[in-house]
Amino acid sequence: QIQLVQSGGGSVQAGGSLTLSCQASGAPRTRYYMAWFRQAPGKEREGVAQRDTDGRTNIANSVKGRFTVTKVNANNTLYLQMNNVELADTAMYYCAARDQPWGARMTPLQALDVAQYDNWGQGTHVTVSS
Numbered sequence: 001q002i003q004l005v006q007s008g009g010g011s012v013q014a015g016g017s018l019t020l021s022c023q024a025s026g027a028p029r030t031r032y033y034m035a036w037f038r039q040a041p042g043k044e045r046e047g048v049a050q051r052d053t054d055g056r057t058n059i060a061n062s063v064k065g066r067f068t069v070t071k072v073n074a075n076n077t078l079y080l081q082m083n084n085v086e087l088a089d090t091a092m093y094y095c096a097a098r099d100q101p102w103g104a105r106m107t108p109l110q111a112l113d114v115a116q117y118d119n120w121g122q123g124t125h126v127t128v129s130s
Contacts, residue, residue: 001026001119002024002119004022004119004120005022005025005121005122006020006021006022006093006094006123007020007021007022007124008021008080009124010125010126010127012128013128014128014130015084016085016128017084018082019080020080020082020093020124020126021079021080022034022079023075023076023077024077024097024119031053032053032076032098032099032100033051033099033117034051034078034095035047035078035095035097036048036069036078036095037096037112038092038093039092040088040090040092046060047060047112047114048060049067049069049080050069051069051070052100052105053071053073053100054100057069058108058111058112063089066085067083068081068083080093082126085126087128087129087130088128089126089128090126090127092124093123093126094121094123095120096119096120097117098116098117098119
């Protein structure tokens with residue numbers, strides 16, 4: 001079991017920017033799918049963005065063109081750069097990870113599916129105000 005430690009988040013005005021980070025520690029392997037999910041009050045957790053060890057990314061349509069996901073494989077750190085944020089981006093954001101075997105890849109649907117991940121960060125609040 002690995003630990004995912006998140007940082008970043010907070011309050012931002014609509015149209016502003018924010019960066020979230022997530023570092024995996026205690027990792028027995030070096031290849032991970034890592035992803036960002038979010039959950040707004042009263043709503044289900046939804047996938048936001050994913051990046052795998054081979055550099056493939058999957059981005060939810062709701063944030064495409066505004067959010068960018070990057071990953072530093074050397075220390076298994078995932079970032080989410082949030083630009084031009086909207087009120088609808090207000091949510092608790094979670095980092096998630098699972099092993100990525102050599103030669104394996106997820107489909108776009110799998111990449112943003114909560115059920116695919118078995119390691120989760122503690123969550124961090126993002127509040128967008130007008």
